[in-house]
Amino acid sequence: MTRVMPFAAALCTLTISALLAGCGGNDNSNSGPRVVATIAVPNSASPPFSFDIGYVDSGKYYLADRSNAAVDVVDTKSNTLVAQIKGNFTGIGASTDTSGPDGLVGIPGTNTLYAGDVNAVKILDVGTQQLVKTIPISTSGSRVDEGCYDPDDGLVMFSSPGESPPFATFISTKTQTVVSKLTFTDSSGLEACVYDPKGKNFIVNNDGTTANPDGEVNVIPAATVVAGAPAVTHVFPLGKCAPTGLDLGPNNDMIVGCDPAPGDPLITLILDRTTGATLATIPFGGVDQIAYDSVSNRYFLPARHYQTNKIAAASNFVPTLAIVDAASRSILTTLAIGNNAHSVAVDGATGQAYLPFAPGVAAFPNGGIQVVSTH
Numbered sequence: 001m002t003r004v005m006p007f008a009a010a011l012c013t014l015t016i017s018a019l020l021a022g023c024g025g026n027d028n029s030n031s032g033p034r035v036v037a038t039i040a041v042p043n044s045a046s047p048p049f050s051f052d053i054g055y056v057d058s059g060k061y062y063l064a065d066r067s068n069a070a071v072d073v074v075d076t077k078s079n080t081l082v083a084q085i086k087g088n089f090t091g092i093g094a095s096t097d098t099s100g101p102d103g104l105v106g107i108p109g110t111n112t113l114y115a116g117d118v119n120a121v122k123i124l125d126v127g128t129q130q131l132v133k134t135i136p137i138s139t140s141g142s143r144v145d146e147g148c149y150d151p152d153d154g155l156v157m158f159s160s161p162g163e164s165p166p167f168a169t170f171i172s173t174k175t176q177t178v179v180s181k182l183t184f185t186d187s188s189g190l191e192a193c194v195y196d197p198k199g200k201n202f203i204v205n206n207d208g209t210t211a212n213p214d215g216e217v218n219v220i221p222a223a224t225v226v227a228g229a230p231a232v233t234h235v236f237p238l239g240k241c242a243p244t245g246l247d248l249g250p251n252n253d254m255i256v257g258c259d260p261a262p263g264d265p266l267i268t269l270i271l272d273r274t275t276g277a278t279l280a281t282i283p284f285g286g287v288d289q290i291a292y293d294s295v296s297n298r299y300f301l302p303a304r305h306y307q308t309n310k311i312a313a314a315s316n317f318v319p320t321l322a323i324v325d326a327a328s329r330s331i332l333t334t335l336a337i338g339n340n341a342h343s344v345a346v347d348g349a350t351g352q353a354y355l356p357f358a359p360g361v362a363a364f365p366n367g368g369i370q371v372v373s374t375h
Contacts, residue, residue, distance in 0.1 A: 236276030
């Protein structure tokens, strides 16, 4: 455990006026969603600031920070970095699949935070800022990535996309032990997952299979996990999507973020999570983690691979955040964001979204965490 309260005194929280000057005032007006602060995090341009999933709970924003081999803790009222929890994480490896921490899954209202790392899931007590347990997952040298929490059955699911073949691990939050695994024999990788309390299902984005080479959504009933025989019972093809982020919206909506191959249209899909029917195709994509905020009834889509012509490409990206109205399923506004901004978490109580970024965009040059108002 390492407290870093001294960092708070050195943090640079930029005002909106400074950001407006840097951005030319095009996207960040004082009306509607806008960048309200930038939080400094110790990082560098070489190697670039490396990070993964974010999570918000009880007035704190947590970020999987590979550059510092830690989970960063931000106070969402003051927007300052108040701690970095050292969980004996791997840090920056030779590739994304050999780096950590990665996915973060918290138990809301508690101090328990699960963090995916190389070969293992680490359980942190965010109150004492200590590593309390390491759960071995494999010995392959590959990361445990994104996860989700089932409060009905006391289960956490984590994906291991770099394994051959990929698999998901289910952990009991009561015993803190692995209860079962599900291997995806025909999968090229796994992405974000969510737990659907209506259907009592785990839902996960599958990078691709023989039947759906550009991705599909897989539905895993929690009952099959509890029975010790997890199984995919429904498959929703996604077309030319290459799915990444995933979240549940209002009613029966489910949003799937896409990061398509070069030459394909940049899209985001909203599906009926029971039938898989497409309810809307939003002409915006190139995302990774995405988030739904029930307070504003809006989706937040940070697209590190966005192109202004809305066709995916391999370079010359224009990092952009789209804010989508969940009622109309349409884009409300877009904002400029920092380089490689592919992670987002929303604190509905303060009306703020958190987007870490790396150096490389002139308006946001130093790397850190952008704070965007949700209204």
